[in-house]
Amino acid sequence: MPKATKITKGPLKGATQDDIHEFYRMMLLIRRFEERAGQLYGMGHIAGFCHLYIGQEAVVTGMQAAITDGDQVITGYRDHGHMLACGMDPKGVMAELTGREGGYSRGKGGSMHMFSKEKNFYGGHGIVGAQVPIGTGLAMSNRYKGSDRVCLTYFGDGATNQGQVYEAFNMASLWKLPVVYVIENNMYAMGTSVERASAETELYKRGISFEIEGEEVDGMDVMAVKKAGEKAVKHARSGKGPYILEMKTYRYRGHSMSDPAKYRKREEVDDIRSHRDPIEGLKHQMIDAEIATEDELKALDKEIKAIVKDAADFALESPEPDPAELWTDVLREAEAV
């Protein structure tokens, strides 16, 4: 069914049918993956912390479409979606959640700490905001090496109040580094709303005193994300320095699996779910544009559920890491002594 032909009218204008199908597929993969992770958590197969990305799928899907192979991605702890969007294997991601040998960090990292050198994915960071200057350092290395690579540095609305974010903004702007700061504003830093934590709630303005351009984007609309992402990435790649995108998005689940989300009303969640859901939204646009039928999308859902089931099976079958793994990858010198 998918085609390379460009869509010429309507909300999907400018994208190829292939692109749209890929966006839909990726967003659905992330959602089904996260639903399954939530189930595995409930069944006791995933322990500790597990922050689901459900609701925010359009952000990473649209941004990934705006970069090219070799560009880097770094993010915080709500990171499963980023990894799948980067093309990491759902099996390896799920097996890291269950703490098994087949996980991307052989079980040593868990939900918040996964990496893929092959896919230029730099984690997976559990300390709020700590990845922002690191992503800026990646951008610095790109410039030093004379490459035209760009680093997408994601962080949440909560992280925008961390001091080191502004240290990074200053350096990135001072040295015109190729970094795009993607603020995923899902309205709540754990249980604290943006209004209760931030003097300036329009987060895209946070770069003004560093002369960093910023804009607000509908983070529930993959096409809007892609369009804004392309502009920002082009800006950074062309040597003009950093760019800030504030993605207005929403997470349907609690902050983590142990969060009953009592700080917001059920109606708020229901309202966004029924009016702004990124997957449902794209589905209707695809059917309206006659580039997919209900039946085709149902078949795709089935296919994705099978991929996720395989990932879950792998994550449960993969053995626990050898206890000797506890002492490896700490310090090369100590291992040698």
Added chain:
Amino acid sequence: MPQMNMMQALTSAMDVKLAEDERVLAFGEDVGYFGGVFGVTRGLQEKYGSSRVFDAPINEGAIIAMAMGMATNGMRPIAEIQFADYIFPGFDQIISELTRIRYRSAGQYTAPVTIRTPCGGGIYGGQTHSMSPEAFFTHIPGLVVAMPSNPYDAKGLLISCIESDDPALFFEPKRLYNGPFDGDPNKPQSSWKDHPKGEVPEGNYTVPLGVADVVREGSDVTVVAYGTMVHVALAAAEAEGVDAEIIDLRTLIPYDIDTVARSVQKTGRCVILHEAPRTSGFGAELAAQIQEDCFYSLEAPIQRVTGWDTPYPHAHEWSYFPGQERVARALKKTVEFA
């Protein structure tokens, strides 16, 4: 062979690595144009250009994080933290990020960053320019911690740190930059000129990480020290007429317990020295490990001579500093213990 003071030796180490490895760069507050607060990077920007040796804004957290970002993408940055007392805004980056990425990525990424920082007192710096905070960093798995006591070791250890795939924190006892300091503030400033450890080869050589140096052989008591305290130990042992075996650890992580244990098994007595406060200082780790390894050889309680458990004072600097008198007293007490 050329004579160098410790600053020149450190500059030479960076010069060597900048010249031979394009992945190496040096940055930090006042590092580029100014040449470093103590002049350790002087001349390097002129030689290697401002893309490889440059100034950073005053933001220690982001300096360390930027270095880590670069290092994970294949570079070998040398980041200077202007005074060891300034490192704490970067503490989180060191603990949570820099030293853990190898572990939590199961070896996919490493962060070969070298952080250089001047430490220690003796220059009337007061509370925020005199600290020896090494113990905090020895408590972090995944970090090499080094502290040289002389120009030769300084250059060789710094090159080892830069060439290591592990992140390293390199403490430079600033009281030793210009000459060996034996703890007596009333003597004129000594010089590295004519000192055997002031002879420093021009090119690349390394001093291995995790190998201590026995700077004086002896049979009465083992003295374990590092940095400035190595020189205080030598002077105190001589003044007291004690035949001490003095060990310069050179690196705290990894530390050469084998050399220390062998010595204590021989002498049966041990005094540990450091300039940092006593409680939970690195001496506590050493004492614990030595008693585990040398219990049946010990003939006296292990003594520690350290800074007091107070902030580093301005007015009474030499009452705080564990000078020759305190060291000599501990040597005597330990040797005479029956």
